[in-house]
Amino acid sequence: MIRDDVSAIPAYIPGRAVPDALKLSSNEAAHPPLPGAVEAMTAAARTANRYPDMGVVTLKAELAETLGLSPEQIAVGCGSSALCQQLIQATCRADDEVIFAWRSFEAYPIFCMVVGAKPVMIPLDDNHRHDLDAMAAAITEHTRLIFVCNPNNPTGTTISDAEFTAFMDRVPNDVIVVLDEAYFEYARDENNPVSTELIHRYPNLIGMRTFSKAYGLAGVRVGYAFGNPLVIDAVNRVALPFSVNAVGQAGALASLAAADELLSRTDEAVTQRNIVTAEIPGAVESQANFVWIPTDDAHRIATELADHGVLVRAFDEGIRVTVTTDDETRTFLDAWRQLI
Known part of the structure; x- marks a missing residue:
């Protein structure tokens, strides 16, 4: 009744949540949406008996103006995660290959396995950065798609423009490269x-x-992808109908109109990540709203931090801690100091 390979697909593990604990495990913004966005979403919720705009026409038009593109160059999805999966569905058949760094966004291999594609995971270099030379060398006749997460999740590291363009010049024209910029606004x-x-x-x-x-x-x-209209058309064709709900569309539109005010909040996270990086030996310099702490003892440390009321994300290779506000940074560092 069920595909025999489904049981091999790893489950996506969300950031842990515990009542009354400080949650720094999911890279969420600490501040709520702006009042104008809340009002727009509340109004949209009152019309929830009606279907949302399936084509996301108004939001695409606003994004096009903001990005200097045409609406035909933009796809909007149920978060950027959905668009990752749509890109794989649009490009890959069974046994085609998708290249990405590892460790990187943990959903990449899951989305590959959903369609039967082979995830090709290229280890990060010794500085926790993408090894673009190794990724280029891994391209074969079966490669259909490459993800480059920049800043990288969970390490917060980035590649340079020169490195990336040199990489792109080595990639065949029939292989699509996705520059995943989920944390773009935090990069300085x-x-x-x-x-x-x-x-x-x-x-x-x-x-x-x-x-x-x-x-x-x-x-x-709400997430969005942009680029070649032929690729964007294919991404839209494999989307679930009405996948971007009306409340999300309204909130995104209102937030886009207040982008300067919202993005000024990112400066706070930048300040806090510098404080955390300076405080913790071995922490990796980050360009995102989190800091990576390499350690072989991540799961034990995360458990002990949880006992002190602070939740972080543990991976086999290290700990990722979201950076938010001064108060939350103080709480995290107080808990950290009790462990050392």
Whole structure:
């Protein structure tokens, strides 16, 4: 009754939540949506008896104006995660290959296995960064898609524009590269590649961003991809109908209109990540709203932090801690100091 390979698909593990604990495990923004966004979403909720705009026409038009693109170059999905899966569905058949760094966004291998594609996981280098040379060398005739998460989740590291363009020049034109910029708004390194500036040079490049992080709309799930209209059309064709709900569309529109106010909040996270990085020996310099702490003892440390009322995300290779506000940073560091 069920595909014999479904049981091999790993479950996506969300950040842990415990009542009354400080949750720094899911890279969420600490601040609620702006009042105008809440009002827009409340109004949209009153019409929940009606279907949302399936084509997300108004939001696409606003995004197009903001990004300097045409609406035909933009796909909007139920968070950027859904768009990752749609890109794999649109490009891969069984046994095709998808390349990405590891460790990176943990949903990449899950989405590959859903369609029967082979995940090709390239280890990060010794500095916890993408090894773009190794990723380029891993391309075969079966490669259909490559994900480059920048800043990388969970390490917060970035690649330079020069490194990325050199990589793109090595990628065959029939292999799509996704520059996953979910944490783009937190990056302060001026040498970062910027997808909106590069998609005109590379027809096989797709940029991807989200309203879940810096815009504080994680609970309503709105992400967007942009690039070659032929690729975007294919992404839209494999989307679930009405996958972007009316409340999310309203919140994204209102938030986009107040982008300057919302994005000023990212400066607070930047300050806090610098404090955490300076405080904890071995912490990796980050360009996202989290800090990576490499350790072989991550699960024990995370359990002990939870006992002190602070939740972080443990991986086999280290701990990822979300950075938010001064008060939450103090709480985390107080708990950390009790462990050492």
